[in-house]
Amino acid sequence: MRILVISDTHGDFHSMKRALDMQPEAEVIIHCGDGAEQIQYLKDTIQDKTVIGVRGNCDWSSTLPPVECVEIAGKTIFVTHGHLYSVKFGLTQLEYAAREQKADIALFGHTHMPFTDYEDGVYYMNPGSCSGYYASFGIIDITDKGDVVTNVVNLNGR
Numbered sequence: 001m002r003i004l005v006i007s008d009t010h011g012d013f014h015s016m017k018r019a020l021d022m023q024p025e026a027e028v029i030i031h032c033g034d035g036a037e038q039i040q041y042l043k044d045t046i047q048d049k050t051v052i053g054v055r056g057n058c059d060w061s062s063t064l065p066p067v068e069c070v071e072i073a074g075k076t077i078f079v080t081h082g083h084l085y086s087v088k089f090g091l092t093q094l095e096y097a098a099r100e101q102k103a104d105i106a107l108f109g110h111t112h113m114p115f116t117d118y119e120d121g122v123y124y125m126n127p128g129s130c131s132g133y134y135a136s137f138g139i140i141d142i143t144d145k146g147d148v149v150t151n152v153v154n155l156n157g158r
């Protein structure tokens with residue numbers, strides 16, 4: 001199972017579509033906020049993939065939820081933008097929230113800085129911002145045996 005993780009598109013449909021084109025085998029697309037228009041576009045136009053999205057701090061009039069907790073391929077995935085958990089100042093609040101939900105994977109955005117880590121049974125990923133010159137996105141592969149592999153890809157090869 002491949003999951004494409006994007007965040008902070010901020011209206012950049014072009015970069016988002018490039019990320020989608022680079023990962024056609026992804027069965028699930030998760031958007032970690034600050035791109036409510038792009039999330040709605042994905043939900044409206046992509047019928048063969050599951051699309052999950054949350055509201056970011058710049059999605060002012062959005063009715064998207066601020067947090068989603070979903071099970072995919074036997075793994076519990078906690079999705080948030082990150083601003084509600086002060087991720088610009090560290091991951092402690094996010095870690096508590098993810099553990100409270102018994103998450104295997106915690107996904108967030110907000111900082112625009114790509115990040116992936118594994119600590120005490122939880123994988124953490126910020127795919128960075130899928131917008132502009134340093135655009136990036138994340139990939140999560142969950143194997144049939146339940147192993148998890150995370151990777152962040154720079155969209156422009158930089």
